[in-house]
Amino acid sequence: MQIRGEDLTVAYYADIHVLLDVSMEAPENMITCVIGPNGAGKSTLLKTLFGYLIPRSGKVYLDGRDITTLAAQDRMRLGIGYVDQLHSVFPEMSVDENLELGAWTFRRDRERIGEAKDRVYRQYPVLSERRKVHAGLLSGGEQRMLEIARVLMPDPSLILMDEPSAGLSPKITEEIYGEISRLKEIGKTLLLVDQNLHSAVPRSDYLYVMELGQISARGPTAELGDDLRAIVSDWLSVT
Numbered sequence: 658m659q660i661r662g663e664d665l666t667v668a669y670y671a672d673i674h675v676l677l678d679v680s681m682e683a684p685e686n687m688i689t690c691v692i693g694p695n696g697a698g699k700s701t702l703l704k705t706l707f708g709y710l711i712p713r714s715g716k717v718y719l720d721g722r723d724i725t726t727l728a729a730q731d732r733m734r735l736g737i738g739y740v741d742q743l744h745s746v747f748p749e750m751s752v753d754e755n756l757e758l759g760a761w762t763f764r765r766d767r768e769r770i771g772e773a774k775d776r777v778y779r780q781y782p783v784l785s786e787r788r789k790v791h792a793g794l795l796s797g798g799e800q801r802m803l804e805i806a807r808v809l810m811p812d813p814s815l816i817l818m819d820e821p822s823a824g825l826s827p828k829i830t831e832e833i834y835g836e837i838s839r840l841k842e843i844g845k846t847l848l849l850v851d852q853n854l855h856s857a858v859p860r861s862d863y864l865y866v867m868e869l870g871q872i873s874a875r876g877p878t879a880e881l882g883d884d885l886r887a888i889v890s891d892w893l894s895v896t
C-alpha cells in the first residue's frame with residue numbers, strides 16, 4: 658500500500674499556512690522518513706495524510722484512490738495506522754485492555770480480537786509477559802511499544818509514525834527501530850517523522866527534509882546522506 662500527498666496546503670487559522678504546496682509520497686514497502694526542525698509542519702503532514710486535518714487544497718491518494726476527504730476511521734479500515742507524537746497510553750488500564758482499544762474498528766468480533774492479540778503479543782514478548790499490569794507502571798519505552806503495538810492490532814499495511822523514539826534511551830530506540838525494520842521485512846509501508854537522525858536515517862530508504870511548511874530537499878538516503886550533515890548543522894546554528 659502506498660500513500661501520496663499532492664500540493665497539500667494546510668492552515669489552522671486564516672491564511673497562516675503551516676503546509677504550503679507539499680508533494681511527497683511513501684512508496685509501497687519502503688521506509689520513508691521526514692526530518693526537519695521543530696515547527697516545520699511534520700506532524701501536520703502526518704495528520705493530513707491520516708485524515709485528522711483536511712487540506713485547504715491538494716489531494717491525498719492511497720494506492721491511486723483519492724481519499725482527501727475521507728474520515729480517519731475510514732482510512733483505518735482501508736489499512737492505515739497512525740502512531741501519534743503525543744503519548745496516549747491509558748495508565749489505569751491494563752496492557753491487555755490498552756491493546757484491545759486498538760481493535761475498536763472490529764470490537765464486536767471477539768475471535769478476531771483474540772487472533773490480533775496473539776499476533777501482536779508474539780511480536781512483543783515484553784508486553785505479553787505483562788498483560789495484566791497497569792500500563793502506567795510500564796517504563797517510558799515499554800509504553801511507547803504498547804502504543805505502537807496497539808496501532809498494529811488491525812494489521813495496517815501502511816503505518817504513519819510520529820517521532821517513535823522521542824525521549825527514549827539509545828537502547829530502547831534501537832529496539833523500536835529494530836521493530837520498524839522488521840515491519841518493513843514483513844511487507845509494511847512506513848512513513849516516519851523523527852528528529853533522531855542517528856537511528857532513523859540509516860534505516861530509511863528515502864528522506865524528505867521539511868522546513869517552514871515546505872519540502873526543502875528530498876532523495877534516496879544514500880544520495881542525501883552527505884548534504885544532510887550540512888542541512889542539520891544549519892538548524893543547530895540558528896536555534
Ligand SMILES: Nc1ncnc2c1ncn2[C@@H]1O[C@H](COP(=O)(O)OP(=O)(O)OP(=O)(O)O)[C@@H](O)[C@H]1O
Binds near residue numbers: 669697700701
Ligand atoms: N492545532 C494547532 N493549532 C494552531 N497551530 C498549530 C496547531 N498545531 C500545530 N500548529 C502550528 O503549526 C506549525 C507546525 O506544527 P507541527 O506540529 O506540524 O510541527 P512539527 O514539525 O511536527 O514540530 P515538532 O518537531 O516540534 O513536533 C507550528 O507553527 C505550530 O505552532
Ligand SMILES: [Mg+2]
Binds near residue numbers: 699742819
Ligand atoms: Mg511534530
